[in-house]
Amino acid sequence: MLIGLVGKPSVGKSTFFKAATLAEVEIASYPFTTIKANQGIGYVKIDCIDKEFNTQCMPAHGFCINHNRFVPIDLMDVAGLVSGASEGKGLGNKFLDDLRQADVFIQIVDVSGTTDAEGKITKGYNPCNDVLVLEEELNKWYLNLLMKVWSSFARKAEIEGLNFSEAVAKQFSGLKVNEEHVKRVLLKLNFSEKPSSWKESHLIKFASELRKESKPMIIAANKIDMENGKENYKLLKEKYLDYKIIPCSADSELALREATKANLIKYIPGEKAFEIIGNLNEKQKEALGRIKKDVLEEFEEGTGVQAVLNTAVFNILRYIAIFPASANKLADSKGRILPDCFLLPPRSTALDFAYALHTDFGNNFIKAIDARSKRALGKAYELKHRDALEIVTR
Ligand SMILES: Nc1nc2c(ncn2[C@@H]2O[C@H](COP(=O)(O)OP(=O)(O)O)[C@@H](O)[C@H]2O)c(=O)[nH]1
Ligand SMILES: [Mg+2]
Numbered sequence: 001m002l003i004g005l006v007g008k009p010s011v012g013k014s015t016f017f018k019a020a021t022l023a024e025v026e027i028a029s030y031p032f033t034t035i036k037a038n039q040g041i042g043y044v045k046i047d048c049i050d051k052e053f054n055t056q057c058m059p060a061h062g063f064c065i066n067h068n069r070f071v072p073i074d075l076m077d078v079a080g081l082v083s084g085a086s087e088g089k090g091l092g093n094k095f096l097d098d099l100r101q102a103d104v105f106i107q108i109v110d111v112s113g114t115t116d117a118e119g120k121i122t123k124g125y126n127p128c129n130d131v132l133v134l135e136e137e138l139n140k141w142y143l144n145l146l147m148k149v150w151s152s153f154a155r156k157a158e159i160e161g162l163n164f165s166e167a168v169a170k171q172f173s174g175l176k177v178n179e180e181h182v183k184r185v186l187l188k189l190n191f192s193e194k195p196s197s198w199k200e201s202h203l204i205k206f207a208s209e210l211r212k213e214s215k216p217m218i219i220a221a222n223k224i225d226m227e228n229g230k231e232n233y234k235l236l237k238e239k240y241l242d243y244k245i246i247p248c249s250a251d252s253e254l255a256l257r258e259a260t261k262a263n264l265i266k267y268i269p270g271e272k273a274f275e276i277i278g279n280l281n282e283k284q285k286e287a288l289g290r291i292k293k294d295v296l297e298e299f300e301e302g303t304g305v306q307a308v309l310n311t312a313v314f315n316i317l318r319y320i321a322i323f324p325a326s327a328n329k330l331a332d333s334k335g336r337i338l339p340d341c342f343l344l345p346p347r348s349t350a351l352d353f354a355y356a357l358h359t360d361f362g363n364n365f366i367k368a369i370d371a372r373s374k375r376a377l378g379k380a381y382e383l384k385h386r387d388a389l390e391i392v393t394r
Contacts, residue, residue, distance in 0.1 A: 001072060001073055001074065001102050001103050001313070001317070001319065001343060002039075002073075002074045002075075002076060002103055003042070003074065003075050003076065003102065003103065003104055003105075003309070003312055003313075003330050004076045004078055004098070004099050004104070004105050004106070005017055005076065005077050005078060005105075005106050005108060006078055006081060006099065006105050006106070006107050006108070006115070006217075007080065007108040007109060007110075007130065007133065007134065007230075008075050008080050008081060008082055008110075008130055008133070008134075009080030009082070009111060009115075009118065009119025009189060010080070010110065010119035010120075011076055011080075011108045011110040011115060011116045011119070011130075011222060011223075011277060012108050012110065012115060012222040012223060012250045012251065013076055013080070013108050014347060015075035015250040015251055015254055016077075016106075016108055016220065016222065016250035016253075017038075017042075017075060018043035018254055018307060019039060019041030019180050019250050019251075019254035019257055019303075019305050020040075020043075020075055020253075020305055020309060021041055021075055021254040022254070022257040022258070022261065025160050025253065029299070030265075032166065033322075034222075035114075037081075038075075038076055038077045038078065038098070038377065039074060039076050039077075040075050040077070041072045041073070041074060042062075042072070042073050042074075042075040042160065042307055042309055043062055043070035043071060043072055043073065043269070043309070044070070044071050044073055044310050044313045044321075044341065044343070045069070045070055045227070045269065045270050045306055045309075045310055046068075046069050046071060046386065047067065047068070047069070047323050047386070048064050048065060048067045048069035048338075049290060049323055049325075049386055049388050050064070050069075050330075050337065050338055051067045051118050052372070053325075053338075053371075054341055055065040055330060056337065057069065057336055057337050057338035057339075058336040058337050058339060059338075059339060059340075060332075060336060060339035060340060061340070062341070065268050066268065068268055068270075069131075069321075069341060070269070071315060071321060071322065071343060072344065073309070074308075075375070076098065076102065076164065078098050078099060078100075078367065079098070079392050080119055081134060081137060082117070082118055082119075082133075083117060083133050083136075083137065084136050085137045085141075086140035086141045086144060086271065086377070088139075089294045090274070093095050093133050096191050099128070099138075099215070100174055100175050100176070101176060102176070102215060102223060103176060103215075103317060103362045104216050104217070104218070104312045104313075104316055104382070105216070105218070106214070106217070106218055106219075106220055106308055106309075106312055107131065107134055107217050107218070107219050107220070107223055108220050108222050108248075108250070109127045109131065109219055109220065109222060109385060110130075110222055110223050110237065111127050111221045111222065111223055111228070111232040111233045111236065111247075112126060112178070112202050112223040112226035112227065112228055112229050112232070113125040113126065113223055113228050114223075114226070116187075117129060117130070123333075126229075126232070126235065126237060127128065127221075127235075128235055128239045128240075130202045130240075131219065131236070131240060131243075138211050138215065139204075139207055139208040139211055141187055141211075141239075142207040142208070142210060142211040143203060143204060143207035143208075143301055144209075145172070145175070146162065146203055146206065146207050147203065149171060149232050150203060151196070151299060153167070153171060154194075154196040155193070155196045156270045158194065158195070158196050164182075164186075164195060165179045165182040165183045165186065166179050168182045169181070169182050170385055172210075172214075174214075175215075177210060177213075178214075178382075179255075180365075181210060181213040182210065182213075182385075184213055185206065185213055185224045186276045188209060189205055189206065190203075191206075201318040202318070205222070206363060210318065213278045216317070217243065217316075217317050218243065218244045218245075218308060218311055218312045218316055219236065219243050219245040220246055220248040220250075220304060220305075221233040221236055221245050221246065221247050221248055221304075222248045222249065222250050222325075223249065223250075223251070224247040224249050224293050224295070224299065224304070225249040225251070225252060225290075225291075225294050229247075230247075232315060233245070233247055244311055244315065246304045246307050246308050246311060246318065247299050247301070248303065248304030248305060248307075248308060248338075249291075249295045249305075250303070251302045251303060252291045252295045252296075252303045253269070253303035253304075253305040253306075255287060255288070255291060256269075256288075256291065256303065256389040257269070258272060259284070260274075260275075262277035262278070264276070264277065264279075264280055264284065265276050265277060265288065269305070270301070270302060270307065270310070271302060271304030272296045272297065272303075273292075273296060273303045274288070274296075276293070279392060282330075291303075293337075302327075305351050312374055313343065314385075316369065317345070317346075318345075318346040319343045319345060319346065320343070320344055320348065320384065320385040320386075320387075321341050321342070321343055321344075321385060321386055322341070322342045322343075322344055322353055322356075322384055322386075322387050322389065323338055323340065323341050323342075323386070323387070323388040324340050324342070324357060324382055324385040324388075324389065324390070324391070325338060325369075325387070325388040325389065325390060326349075326369065326371060326390035326391065327371045327372075329376045338388075342356050342357075342387055344356060344383060347382060348369030348380055348382070348383050349379060349380050349381055349382065349383065350365075350367075350368040350377050350378065350381040350389065351365055351379040351380070352383075352389070353368070353389060353391065354368070354391045354393075357391060360393070363391055364392060364393035364394040365379060365391065365392075366392045366393055366394055367392050368381060368390065368391050369385070369389065369390045369392060369393070370388070370389060371388035371390060372388060377389070
């Protein structure tokens with residue numbers, strides 16, 4: 001799964017990215033994955049199941065602090081988008097190309113109102129604008145791609161009697177569009193015309209709905225620590241009722257993670273407090289004090305960075321975390337306890353999980369066993385968040 005950070009220049013995308021991926025150890029432990037310069041590993045946080053089994057897990061990927069399990073996800077920092085990107089302005093198409101593979105977008109918005117539409121310093125800017133501009137650019141991008149192929153594509157699909165949703169999903173699989181997305185869009189739009197006779201107005205609606213389905217978005221109301229932050233956050237919330245909007249201070253999260261790394265404080269990402277364990281100089285004391293008072297104690301979700309990632313994965317994409325585990329043995333062949341945790345799409349089954357573990361496990365599936373209840377489960381069993389299962393094969 002890939003999460004794309006989007007937004008105009010200077011809103012704090014790179015700061016968010018750096019804060020969320022600040023654990024170089026992790027990158028080193030993935031020697032065979034090629035991570036592009038602007039891609040890194042962030043984490044979603046879940047209650048680890050090790051506590052229920054009275055043990056301490058040893059993650060092969062990610063980490064666990066006080067039974068808070070941090071499960072890796074791929075994060076991408078994208079160059080700033082400005083109005084006109086879909087026509088090639090700014091980094092234009094390069095920017096959009098990067099976004100193809102994302103499953104969900106985090107739009108970073110600067111709620112301080114101190115950066116204009118192009119990311120230059122200003123005062124009293126209304127950040128509500130930025131959301132509109134971004135939506136428009138993304139819609140145009142989808143529309144351009146649709147227009148290029150539409151007339152011949154729609155006719156061909158009709159003549160050959162193809163399943164329309166399947167054909168569209170195939171045509172746009174590069175954008176991670178799947179059949180479900182297309183079906184939901186068609187249901188919603190309920191056009192009476194055949195696709196081959198759709199007019200531009202139909203295509204415009206279709207493109208924007210398909211964009212919303214295949215690239216859902218959450219908004220990080222960043223720089224909430226600055227003057228006017230709260231007011232502008234309120235404006236955003238009032239205007240965009242359909243979006244999940246989370247107050248955020250990427251800068252504060254970065255400072256907290258850096259202080260943690262330097263052994264100055266103990267801080268678990270997402271928490272509302274930290275403990276001082278090192279010798280702080282006056283400047284550090286002052287900075288951390290400000291973060292404590294203006295951010296951590298002020299907002300329900302602390303700095304918001306962890307909440308944004310968790311909400312994107314578990315509430316927007318509705319993914320679930322599944323642990324491979326057997327009732328009698330929680331360790332793998334190397335003696336590591338509960339080393340793995342998989343993130344799977346909603347409505348995944350026991351068989352899907354088997355395939356996620358290994359193709360052979362899928363092909364030779366006999367049953368799954370719930371590590372908690374020791375009950376046997378069939379192929380079609382629908383997985384629940386934090387299930388712990390063993391797959392029994394032939
Ligand atoms: N006060 C404050 N400043 C921030 C925050 N996040 C980022 N910044 C600052 O905003 C500026 C632009 O950040 P950057 O991450 O480079 O933005 P990008 O162009 O979107 O990648 C930098 O000076 C950051 O230090 C925040 O949460 N609070
Ligand atoms: Mg940047």
